[in-house]
Amino acid sequence: MDSKQKVLMKGNEALAEAAIQAGCHHFFGYPITPQTEVAAYMAKRLPKIGGTYLQAESEVAAINMVYGAAAAGVRAMTSSSSPGISLKSEGISYMAASDLPCLIVNVQRGSPGLGGIQPSQADYWQATRAPGHGDLHILVFAPASIQEMVDMVFKAFELADTYRMPAMIFADGMLGQMMEPVVFPEKEVKQFDKFSWATCGHQGKRKHNIVNSLILQPDELERLVVERFKRYEVVKANHTECEEYLLDDAEYVIVAYGATSRIAKSAINAARDKGIKVGLIRPKTLWPYPSGVVAKAAEHAKAFMSVEMSMGQMVDDVRLAVNGKVPVYFFGHTGGIVPTPFEVLEQIEKMAGGAL
Amino acid sequence: MAVVYERPKALLDVPTHYCPGCTHGIIHKLVAQVIDELGIEGKTIGIAPVGCAVMAYDYFACDMVEAAHGRAPAIATGIKRSLPDSVVFTYQGDGDLAAIGTAETVHSATRGENITIIFVNNGIYGMTGGQMAPTTLPGMVTQTTPYGRDVSIAGFPVRVCEMLSTLSGVAYAERVAVDAVPNILKAKAAIKKAFTCQIEKKGFSIVEVLSTCPTNWGMTPVEAMQWLRDNMMPYYPLGVYVDKTEKGVRP
Amino acid sequence: MDNHVVLAGFGGQGVLFAGKIMAYAGLMEDKNVSWLPSYGPEMRGGTANCSVCLSKDPIGSPLVLAPDLLIAMNLPSYEKFIDAVAPGGIAVVDSSLVDQRTSRTDITCCYVPATTLADKKGLKGLANMILLGKALEQTKFASWDAVEQAVLKCIPPKKQHLAQPNLEAIKLGMSL
Numbered sequence: 001m002d003s004k005q006k007v008l009m010k011g012n013e014a015l016a017e018a019a020i021q022a023g024c025h026h027f028f029g030y031p032i033t034p035q036t037e038v039a040a041y042m043a044k045r046l047p048k049i050g051g052t053y054l055q056a057e058s059e060v061a062a063i064n065m066v067y068g069a070a071a072a073g074v075r076a077m078t079s080s081s082s083p084g085i086s087l088k089s090e091g092i093s094y095m096a097a098s099d100l101p102c103l104i105v106n107v108q109r110g111s112p113g114l115g116g117i118q119p120s121q122a123d124y125w126q127a128t129r130a131p132g133h134g135d136l137h138i139l140v141f142a143p144a145s146i147q148e149m150v151d152m153v154f155k156a157f158e159l160a161d162t163y164r165m166p167a168m169i170f171a172d173g174m175l176g177q178m179m180e181p182v183v184f185p186e187k188e189v190k191q192f193d194k195f196s197w198a199t200c201g202h203q204g205k206r207k208h209n210i211v212n213s214l215i216l217q218p219d220e221l222e223r224l225v226v227e228r229f230k231r232y233e234v235v236k237a238n239h240t241e242c243e244e245y246l247l248d249d250a251e252y253v254i255v256a257y258g259a260t261s262r263i264a265k266s267a268i269n270a271a272r273d274k275g276i277k278v279g280l281i282r283p284k285t286l287w288p289y290p291s292g293v294v295a296k297a298a299e300h301a302k303a304f305m306s307v308e309m310s311m312g313q314m315v316d317d318v319r320l321a322v323n324g325k326v327p328v329y330f331f332g333h334t335g336g337i338v339p340t341p342f343e344v345l346e347q348i349e350k351m352a353g354g355a356l
Numbered sequence: 357m358a359v360v361y362e363r364p365k366a367l368l369d370v371p372t373h374y375c376p377g378c379t380h381g382i383i384h385k386l387v388a389q390v391i392d393e394l395g396i397e398g399k400t401i402g403i404a405p406v407g408c409a410v411m412a413y414d415y416f417a418c419d420m421v422e423a424a425h426g427r428a429p430a431i432a433t434g435i436k437r438s439l440p441d442s443v444v445f446t447y448q449g450d451g452d453l454a455a456i457g458t459a460e461t462v463h464s465a466t467r468g469e470n471i472t473i474i475f476v477n478n479g480i481y482g483m484t485g486g487q488m489a490p491t492t493l494p495g496m497v498t499q500t501t502p503y504g505r506d507v508s509i510a511g512f513p514v515r516v517c518e519m520l521s522t523l524s525g526v527a528y529a530e531r532v533a534v535d536a537v538p539n540i541l542k543a544k545a546a547i548k549k550a551f552t553c554q555i556e557k558k559g560f561s562i563v564e565v566l567s568t569c570p571t572n573w574g575m576t577p578v579e580a581m582q583w584l585r586d587n588m589m590p591y592y593p594l595g596v597y598v599d600k601t602e603k604g605v606r607p
Numbered sequence: 608m609d610n611h612v613v614l615a616g617f618g619g620q621g622v623l624f625a626g627k628i629m630a631y632a633g634l635m636e637d638k639n640v641s642w643l644p645s646y647g648p649e650m651r652g653g654t655a656n657c658s659v660c661l662s663k664d665p666i667g668s669p670l671v672l673a674p675d676l677l678i679a680m681n682l683p684s685y686e687k688f689i690d691a692v693a694p695g696g697i698a699v700v701d702s703s704l705v706d707q708r709t710s711r712t713d714i715t716c717c718y719v720p721a722t723t724l725a726d727k728k729g730l731k732g733l734a735n736m737i738l739l740g741k742a743l744e745q746t747k748f749a750s751w752d753a754v755e756q757a758v759l760k761c762i763p764p765k766k767q768h769l770a771q772p773n774l775e776a777i778k779l780g781m782s783l
Contacts, residue, residue: 008631008642026438034646052437056430057463064427064460068434071421072401072442076434094424117646178669179627179642181634199419199435201399201442210413212422266667338670 006181011146011171012037014182015079015105016045018153023189024075024103025051028065030058030084033117034173035107038079059084063091063104070100071211073198075157079105081173082123083114085131092166093132097213099197099228101160103153104138105169107176110336118336119173119259124313127170128287135225137232139167139239140286142257146180148284154187161192163235170286172309174259174338235288242290243282246272250279252351253297255318256307257283260332260339264307267344276352286314294321301326303351307344308332329356364388366397366417373411377577379567380408382534383476384415386544387447390551391418400443401435403428407449408482408569426457429464432471443554445472451481454490454514461520468525468559468605472550475516475562478569479588486572490514493591498572513591517564521597527559527605529598533566533589535581542594549601559605566592609663610748611671613688615656616680616701621735624761625678626657628739631757632749633661641669654683661748676746678738679705680721689716699742701734717741719783725776733776740780 009017016038019027027042039055046053052069056062062078069076080088085106095102108123110116127140141156143149149171156167194200199211215221245265247253256264261282271278281297283290294317298304303326306315312330319328331347333339350356363369367388374380391397400418404410406425413420423431428446436444453461453475464471480498481487487500491513495504505513517529528550532543543565550561566588568580575583612629616622623644633640644657658671675696679685685705692698694713702718709716719741721734730737743754755774762770 006634008627008634008640026434028434054433054437057459060427061430061433061460061463064424064430065434065437067423067427068403068421068431068436069438070434071431072435072438074438076438090424091427098422173646174643174669177644177646179630180666180669181640199401199421200439201401202419203398205398208417209419210422211420212413214410214422262666263668265665269667338668340670340672341668 006183008179009182010037010179011149012176013041014146014150015153016041018150019077021184022154022157024077026069026074026076028054028056028062028078030056030062032081032084034109034176035079035081059087063088066102067091067095070102071199073194073200077103081107081109082111089132093134094213095166096136098211099164101164102166103156108172116336119338120336121172121309122334127168137287140170142170142286144258144261147182150182158190163231172259240288240290241284242293245280247279249277251302252278253281253301253304254307255281260307260309263339263341264344266341270345271348278348289317291321294318298322298325303327305329305331305351310334364392366391368415368417372415375571377570379534383565386547390548394551396443403431403446405448405452407452409447412447426452427460429460433464433469436471447474450477450489450491454516465520465560466523466525470554470557472554473562475564476567477564478567480569480572482569482572493587517597525560525605526598527600528553528561530596531564531594533594535584553601558601610661610676611674612659612676613671613674614678615684615688618655620680622655622680623657625735625739626659627761628757629659631760632753635753635756636749639666641666643669676742678742697745699738730772730776736773736776737780740777741783744781
């Protein structure tokens, strides 16, 4: 593939290609709509480059295969959609607790339960609050275009390896299924020497390594968790990302991420045409969350509105950051319904007119 | 003076947490001896289960991973697929392997993963204090079968070697016991054969080791050995269930 | 000019492929483009549709709800989308499979017997391209060169012999 040329690719396939180019040659998955093209692409490509594609017996097994591959020191990933991510949560907790890097992809669909298969953002709480049991965080990237999805895959692997923690690409059925032009970055992939901690065989060159999350002494367990949280602070300080759109003079601020942010942007442009000073904060990382940017905007904005494909989940983070200074509203659809720019515009007009 | 017996190098010189009379120590030693004899410690990765052997990662000198309950074969798969020339074994109990991890066990077997499973079957959940296991015998009293395992309520025990022997990916499956020296020697030979089978990339290998749990069976170690012979062995016959170590499982 | 397009029909009629050619043609002209298919059970035999956007500006929602161009290849698709077409918009309908006529006067509706024509002209299975040609003639969503390049791009290397009939079908559509 000529990496200088723009190609039209489905989100799911672009994501898989980006992972391969980022040096991930081990993929373990299980079919589920609407992410199956990730697995299909991997199944086609990986055997040709000496990699491993394995269809696991379950999501539970798939994440544990990733656990094994990551423990062995290679870049590994799995991909699923909402119900499958619930099954993976056990493994995600273990990996976070064992300081293992990996990439998990969630191409969200309508939920709860088996739900539907249309686009959704209703796993926000799961991804940012409790991707598994216990005191832990994972990196959560929220792309809004196929190009950004590709770029974020590279970044996710690199930060996962740097901070030795799982990373997630948090997409949805729309981003997974749609095609847009992409360019693959011609980037040197940074190599990480993992021999000092990986369970790859000690070769008689060091003491045996143990990858483990069982710590029976409470004081020792606390020490390790606190240490890990210090690392999380470094991540927060250095890797929180968001886009600010027309924010400088904004009296009203929309907060939206992923597919929804594109719709919000169209609505904001239309509102600006009508003379409403509205801007957008688009978190690119959901953990860490750009609370600072939201808080700063709260100093001059009159009101905020979180727009999501959920019943209102990220709005919690907006409210925390706004800290009661100004009203925070919510608009969204759930169950697989994508909000329209027209609906969002209507809400902006209501907000600006004091009718909310 | 000639040394005729010593601790295998692959078994670290640290105190273990096992109960007095527990047979895990014997099985650990056999695995370590095999690792020593094959000279593979530097390229071996072991996976500890959840259960009594949960802390086996502190006892073996090779690299070790601690798995979630039942997931050891999936983790072993991930490691082996990443490092095909390594030697990967899981060390699992009956609850871990045949209850919560049945899917992982069956599917790693049917895929013919080049891994070795050491399956310790003592018919009871030891670490959590003696509850019914998938291999608890009919009529056997445990904390959760206080009137004896009633098969009309709790169903029947799983015979793991017999079940796995129906799968095409299994290159080697043998059931052994560690109740007495002759059987211990046979157990060691079986473990060595299983590891060799893996090194030669012949397919999935499992050694099921009938063992005792004096603490939760409520017996002395000697009584427990006798109980194993009288009750476990008739239900779980010793012997080789699959041996395709010559040709391997792949076409 | 921007285009917001819905292409709809039965699975197997090539509506997703026709949409892909439109998107690629836009890409050839350095436009922002998006292509979003319907997905799920309807992919397997039922109705299939996709949204295509071509724009000089970054694309907001890739989901087209009020298309300025509709290509409808069967009756259920026609019934589902004809009322959604934006006022002033264009609908290109395969009249071999849709026997209805719209009462809307605020849109231009082109009835092309594409399936019958394709069979007659030795272009079996290329009704989608005939309709795409008609749409191209009506909306000028891209230049001929861009469309030609797009067709060559979208047809896999091993099937390049199919490029010529596809291009022929588009030309036929344009001439109607």
